[in-house]
Amino acid sequence: MKLVRYGPRGREKPGLIDAQGRLRDLSAHCATLGWDELSPAGLKRLAALDPRTLPAVRGEPRLGVPFTGISKFIGIGLNYRDHAIEAGMAIPSEPIVFMKATSCINGPCDPILLPPGSVKTDWEVELGIVIGREARRVAEAKALDHVAGYCVINDVSEREYQLERGSQWDKGKGCDSFGPIGPWLVTKDEVPDPQNLRLWLELNGERVQDGSTATMIFGVREIVSYLSRFMTLHPGDVIATGTPPGVGMGRKPQRFLGAGDTLRLGVEGLGEQRQTVRAA
CATH class of the missing domain: 3.90.850.10 (Fumarylacetoacetase-like, C-terminal domain)
Known part of the structure; x- marks a missing residue:
């Protein structure tokens, strides 16, 4: 998977890039891409989603840092x-x-x-x-x-x-x-x-x-x-x-x-x- 966060600084939403290079919204499945989503269980859960069922994001929004929870x-x-x-x-x-x-x-x-x-x-x-x-x-x-x-x-x-x-x-x-x-x-x-x-x-x-x-x-x-x-x-x-x-x-x-x-x-x-x- 190619996971991203997109939108204005401080208000980024979670998303992924599908096989065709299109940005898809993950907001219905997670609030952010943080500790839980980066865990083996969290990544397995996201990988089970069919990207085709996720809403496509229009335009070319700003991309933020693709994950949160960086302590170091x-x-x-x-x-x-x-x-x-x-x-x-x-x-x-x-x-x-x-x-x-x-x-x-x-x-x-x-x-x-x-x-x-x-x-x-x-x-x-x-x-x-x-x-x-x-x-x-x-x-x-x-x-x-x-x-x-x-x-x-x-x-x-x-x-x-x-x-x-x-x-x-x-x-x-x-x-x-x-x-x-x-x-x-x-x-x-x-x-x-x-x-x-x-x-x-x-x-x-x-x-x-x-x-x-x-x-x-x-x-x-x-x-x-x-x-x-x-x-x-x-x-x-x-x-x-x-x-x-x-x-x-x-x-x-x-x-x-x-x-x-x-x-x-x-x-x-x-x-x-x-x-x-x-x-x-």
Whole structure:
């Protein structure tokens, strides 16, 4: 299934995308797409519905974050070898973990707002993991049992805040609008191999990132298992798994976002995001 939430910010309704790519309304069957719906039992109940019986939604409404109940927004840094090299940083021997503030969460096509005084705001297309069942000290072999599905994430990052102001990554990762998620939550049954997905990003129409999750240093199973040793993962928690090379920080000369820039990005089978950059 491709699950979505659509409508004005704060008043989104639940929906799904049918086999023909049409948006269908789920409001008669659930109030939102949250913890209950992301659970194995909840997803099974939604999967039993015939999309043809659901009302079609007219027009092209705004898409919000495709699920609710996000208690943690976790990032994995330098998880592509070539990206670590372009950043001039050591190849990690264990996953590098940071947190993105939940207040940064944004719809997939909502504008990116440059913080006042920002000089190094950057882009990062990433595969997102969405947790569907509580995970605590989970073995790698069982890790995917706790995953509801996957999504596209743009891990927007202000590099000066991240690297030049005390080296506390969270400061550069959690600004308002720095966490676009969606457009869809694609359930794991539609993603047979999360380690074989193409991901890409275009800046003002120029392809600047083009990679594959096959080159991740730490895969989905290992990431979920690893994180569950240090914190309990709850339904709705989302994990950004790292980005391939091609970010602005790694270009020569470096290139960062300015007002008026446009981004288009996607992950194979998970949909596309489009954003315009604005001054806050």
